Amino acid sequence: MIRPKEGILDPQGQAVERALPALGYDDVAHVHVGRLIELEVGGDERTVTARVEEMCERLLANPLIESYEVQAAGAAP
Amino acid sequence: MIRPKEGILDPQGQAVERALPALGYDDVAHVHVGRLIELEVGGDERTVTARVEEMCERLLANPLIESYEVQAAGAAP
Amino acid sequence: MSARVGVVVFPGACDEEDALIAVNGTPGLEARYLPHGERDLKGADAVILPGGFSYGDYLRAGAIARFAPVMEAVIEFAREGGPVLGICNGFQVLCEAGLLPGALLVNESLKFVCRQVVVAVDSTATPFTSGCEPGEQLSVPVKHTTGRWFAPPKLADQVEAAGQVVLRYAADTNPNGSLRDVAGVANEDGNVFGLMPHAEHAVDELTGSTDGLRLFGSLARHLSAVTA
Amino acid sequence: MSEVAVNPGSGLPPGLLSQAEALGLKRSELDLICELLGREPNQLELAVFSLLWSEHCAYKHSKKLLRKLPTEGPRVLMGPGENAGAVDVGDGLAAVFKVESHNHPSAVEPFQGAATGVGGILRDVFAVGARPIAVLDSLRFGDPDTPRTRYLLERVVAGIAAYGNSVGVATVGGEIYFEPPYEQNCLVNAMCVGLARKDRLVRSAATGVGNLIVLLGARTGRDGIGGASVLASAELSEADHDKRPSVQIGDPLEENKLIECCLQLVDQELIAALQDLGAAGLASSTSEMASKGGVGLDLDVSKVPRREPGMEPFEVMISESQERMLCVVEPKRLDDVLSICARWETRATPIGTVTDNGRLRVFDGGEEVGDMPVPALVDECPLYDLEPAEPADRLRAFADPRAVLGHDSEPEESLRALLSSANVASRRWAFEQYDFLVGSRTVRRPEQADASVLRLMHAGIETERALAISIDGNGRRVACDPYIGTIEAVCECAANLSCVGAEPLGLTNCLNFGNPEKPHVAWQLTRAVEGMASACRALDVPVVGGNVSLYNEGPEGPIYPTPIVGMVGEVPDARRSPSSAFNGSREGSRPDLVALIGPFRPALAGSELEKLRGSVVPGLPPFDLRPVVEALAVVREAVRAGEVASAHDVSDGGLAACLAECVALGGVGAEIDLDPLVHRERIDLEAALFGEGPGGVVVSGPREALLALSNRAHRVGFLAIGTVRGPELRIAAGAATIALSVEEAGRLFHSGLPARLS
Ligand SMILES: Nc1ncnc2c1ncn2[C@@H]1O[C@H](COP(=O)(O)OP(=O)(O)O)[C@@H](O)[C@H]1O
Numbered sequence A, B: 001m002i003r004p005k006e007g008i009l010d011p012q013g014q015a016v017e018r019a020l021p022a023l024g025y026d027d028v029a030h031v032h033v034g035r036l037i038e039l040e041v042g043g044d045e046r047t048v049t050a051r052v053e054e055m056c057e058r059l060l061a062n063p064l065i066e067s068y069e070v071q072a073a074g075a076a077p
Numbered sequence C: 001m002s003a004r005v006g007v008v009v010f011p012g013a014c015d016e017e018d019a020l021i022a023v024n025g026t027p028g029l030e031a032r033y034l035p036h037g038e039r040d041l042k043g044a045d046a047v048i049l050p051g052g053f054s055y056g057d058y059l060r061a062g063a064i065a066r067f068a069p070v071m072e073a074v075i076e077f078a079r080e081g082g083p084v085l086g087i088c089n090g091f092q093v094l095c096e097a098g099l100l101p102g103a104l105l106v107n108e109s110l111k112f113v114c115r116q117v118v119v120a121v122d123s124t125a126t127p128f129t130s131g132c133e134p135g136e137q138l139s140v141p142v143k144h145t146t147g148r149w150f151a152p153p154k155l156a157d158q159v160e161a162a163g164q165v166v167l168r169y170a171a172d173t174n175p176n177g178s179l180r181d182v183a184g185v186a187n188e189d190g191n192v193f194g195l196m197p198h199a200e201h202a203v204d205e206l207t208g209s210t211d212g213l214r215l216f217g218s219l220a221r222h223l224s225a226v227t228a
Numbered sequence D: 001m002s003e004v005a006v007n008p009g010s011g012l013p014p015g016l017l018s019q020a021e022a023l024g025l026k027r028s029e030l031d032l033i034c035e036l037l038g039r040e041p042n043q044l045e046l047a048v049f050s051l052l053w054s055e056h057c058a059y060k061h062s063k064k065l066l067r068k069l070p071t072e073g074p075r076v077l078m079g080p081g082e083n084a085g086a087v088d089v090g091d092g093l094a095a096v097f098k099v100e101s102h103n104h105p106s107a108v109e110p111f112q113g114a115a116t117g118v119g120g121i122l123r124d125v126f127a128v129g130a131r132p133i134a135v136l137d138s139l140r141f142g143d144p145d146t147p148r149t150r151y152l153l154e155r156v157v158a159g160i161a162a163y164g165n166s167v168g169v170a171t172v173g174g175e176i177y178f179e180p181p182y183e184q185n186c187l188v189n190a191m192c193v194g195l196a197r198k199d200r201l202v203r204s205a206a207t208g209v210g211n212l213i214v215l216l217g218a219r220t221g222r223d224g225i226g227g228a229s230v231l232a233s234a235e236l237s238e239a240d241h242d243k244r245p246s247v248q249i250g251d252p253l254e255e256n257k258l259i260e261c262c263l264q265l266v267d268q269e270l271i272a273a274l275q276d277l278g279a280a281g282l283a284s285s286t287s288e289m290a291s292k293g294g295v296g297l298d299l300d301v302s303k304v305p306r307r308e309p310g311m312e313p314f315e316v317m318i319s320e321s322q323e324r325m326l327c328v329v330e331p332k333r334l335d336d337v338l339s340i341c342a343r344w345e346t347r348a349t350p351i352g353t354v355t356d357n358g359r360l361r362v363f364d365g366g367e368e369v370g371d372m373p374v375p376a377l378v379d380e381c382p383l384y385d386l387e388p389a390e391p392a393d394r395l396r397a398f399a400d401p402r403a404v405l406g407h408d409s410e411p412e413e414s415l416r417a418l419l420s421s422a423n424v425a426s427r428r429w430a431f432e433q434y435d436f437l438v439g440s441r442t443v444r445r446p447e448q449a450d451a452s453v454l455r456l457m458h459a460g461i462e463t464e465r466a467l468a469i470s471i472d473g474n475g476r477r478v479a480c481d482p483y484i485g486t487i488e489a490v491c492e493c494a495a496n497l498s499c500v501g502a503e504p505l506g507l508t509n510c511l512n513f514g515n516p517e518k519p520h521v522a523w524q525l526t527r528a529v530e531g532m533a534s535a536c537r538a539l540d541v542p543v544v545g546g547n548v549s550l551y552n553e554g555p556e557g558p559i560y561p562t563p564i565v566g567m568v569g570e571v572p573d574a575r576r577s578p579s580s581a582f583n584g585s586r587e588g589s590r591p592d593l594v595a596l597i598g599p600f601r602p603a604l605a606g607s608e609l610e611k612l613r614g615s616v617v618p619g620l621p622p623f624d625l626r627p628v629v630e631a632l633a634v635v636r637e638a639v640r641a642g643e644v645a646s647a648h649d650v651s652d653g654g655l656a657a658c659l660a661e662c663v664a665l666g667g668v669g670a671e672i673d674l675d676p677l678v679h680r681e682r683i684d685l686e687a688a689l690f691g692e693g694p695g696g697v698v699v700s701g702p703r704e705a706l707l708a709l710s711n712r713a714h715r716v717g718f719l720a721i722g723t724v725r726g727p728e729l730r731i732a733a734g735a736a737t738i739a740l741s742v743e744e745a746g747r748l749f750h751s752g753l754p755a756r757l758s
């Protein structure tokens, strides 16, 4: 899960936030649009999380403007 | 969480999958890139989830090409 | 008297003036803008949703524009059989609005692509292609990031069977990886037509080609017949 | 207010001095600030001074030098000093243009850096009331074989595309060079051209005591405050640090609306002045507007709409949040202004008033938080003299390019290598990512002709005429000889315009150099500006604006000295702008002749071929400007008269590469004999084929027309060198022959760049 960092302009989130009231949803606030990257890696949960964090740091996210959070989704089927 | 539907070509996911081995991650498979939309809505969890699902159906996702999943993150502070 | 064509202007529109110029350069047509906040079409005989990046294309191309106030009137106009043309971003809006089948996805290259392409006219059963020859080839530019037309297999078969594919990229020139080389589709009745190529950027030899006039010319003839 | 008596050199509290130094001020500058204020600056004032007195805003090391540039001419409507230059293009219209760098931000975050670079240069152009119609980009990267270069290139081009395409302004041209000295410090320069009604040009001087200062556009966040965060009153935690993003995010949708809004305000004559917010945000835009108008301003930062809670006044003053403009409005027009802004969904907030006291006073609600004399901020920054010294070895500072071609390569092998080399190969990979059509003005697209050609059409005024635009600069050649290299850059730009029949109207430039405090960089900069001045005088082209970007250095040393030149010219008949490519359609009847026009004296010094051989040596051959200028005029007239079917100036890779491009792009071969050139110039074969230098243009056209032209062109140099025909390019020179099929020429030329990127 990759999100625009706090304090960084999020034009996408703003656009969605401004569009929702027109559809009748006028109590929605703090909309942020980020990216969701899902992948399968082998290994136990601890090492997988560490490796994916490393991938985020190096490729998947842009640490200058994005923050990331890695969630393990359990073993692949 | 909005994901490209299965069976639809996901060039973003493919591009990530192709880039990872060059960084030394060669056991990564099934990469998919979707969108993560976070927002704050008032109401109890059940109604909130239902409303956000409706927003997904109408605006946030395109059901023809995307699937969505709503997760409640607990009450806002 | 010229037929009136409304050119819808969304915030973030880019090619609305180009559409206006193209329409006004077509004998028998006269264009005026329809701002996104309008609730009626001001007597337009046809509507164009032009290219650009409505609402920044944030979220998904065309997704937010589809809910602009003017779209209610456009949808009603389309349901009543009025001619509606969506070019590029306009095509995306029409798909998002459910007026056209399928959806537009990010190009296979993941990149914006701006180039002259050749498309063949597959169906002349729309007001925009009625003056073309079946199979006629047109040289027009494309310029988009999200132009890969897609429909699930069953829907795609239906669309083909009903003759709703209006334009296809010539062999080996598909710029975005669209399904079955589709460049433009119509609704079942043929009155709503969306295409990725920018016909409005092909109306003057000086700036590239005049083949886009085949589409605008068809519309002019169609409108003069129905309004006569 | 502090009452400490200022005794320069002694009395400063140590905390203040260290803060000032952390902000980049010298001790002597801090002393001067205290003297000008008559006291010590508070934190906000220190922040404002440090930014306004930075190299970026004050041109401390370049201002004196820039005075050498000729800036006047009969067509000049606005010269340097305004947000962008403007020249008269007839029919009541003005062409407005400027080039600006965004090098450092792009090296840090290439996508957003390049995107916001485009956003910034657009604002400079619509700040004078012009509708932006074209963007050109000039990019420099390291060797394309490194992952860093590929990453920077991909992301920079994507960023320019994302912003330019989405804001709806055509990106119609540009240039890209790859050289090792740019590896760490890439260059991203963007030029914008706009059109305005002459009688609607707006200046940035704030005028009219009592008038309102209205802030337009995006909300203000903590963007770009990073460096000044030493001033934050609270202790910074890691998390807080994150809240001061050093990377600014562009929002082209906001800019698209801002453009329409500002242009409507200008068109309806509702505003007295307009100014963009660029580097140093409100601090610099307000003080410069006040300075130009000779007035003072009272600002209330509490009125500024914020994106972030808890911002301090100094943060609001120096924030570099994008997509914001400032205008001056008479109070009675405020309602009209606000209603137009509402129509474009553009935020508009009165945040201050014009005063007669010559001071920039900053309030936070009722409390005064800063009070500075405007002249002190804008005019009193000390200017430094450069201390230029010519280095013994001009190229020592730069790593040698990697040799990829042997010293004894055969001509045919050399041509293949050149045509597919990173610097010569087609830029299609990049320009296809740009919308070069929006606006319906693009008569000549990228790669169709030597300059981009845009129909002159604005606000209901249609003309038969067109603007031609080009942007050029070759850092390697400037490194070999800063004076001659810069003259060549100006000539190249002018040659590109001549090839489409355009007469240059004005020039803009961006001086990208290393640290000017180093004597050899100071020398490069000085010689480059002198060269630019000479070339502009010879061509009679005024400099109407520009930008200076110094301290471009990586850990391995400075970049090549890189003056980038942008020119705008006028084409009388848009239909008569030939392409660069040979035309095969007359083949069979009487094929077109090929001629070389101009006093072209090719030499291998500093050439692309030498680069491929890994052996660049200092020095460029000197040349006379006058005959070059005359030759360009002859080419221009021939193009305007419709005598030539193609025109392409000889540049990187020399004559052989030039001819191969004409063939690859035209899809038709040519038979060429270079003996006439070898004899005229008494040069060897390799120099004739691959030598570079100014003053050569390859034209093709019908036999009779070229023969007629030869009479007029004789005095500037005219050599008939061949015929357009056949399936291959055959070049004979002395004993050597090169043969390259049209198909292979096309393949080498078009696959050169993409092949390196995958
Ligand atoms: N190399 C140069 N040649 C001519 N004029 C220059 C040059 N560099 C800067 N200028 C002029 O100095 C003024 C300030 O430039 P700059 O700080 O880039 O302006 P802005 O803040 O509007 O972007 C401008 O009018 C610009 O045209």
Ligand SMILES: [Mg+2]
Pocket: D083, D123, D124, D127, D276, D278
């Ligand atoms: Mg400016």
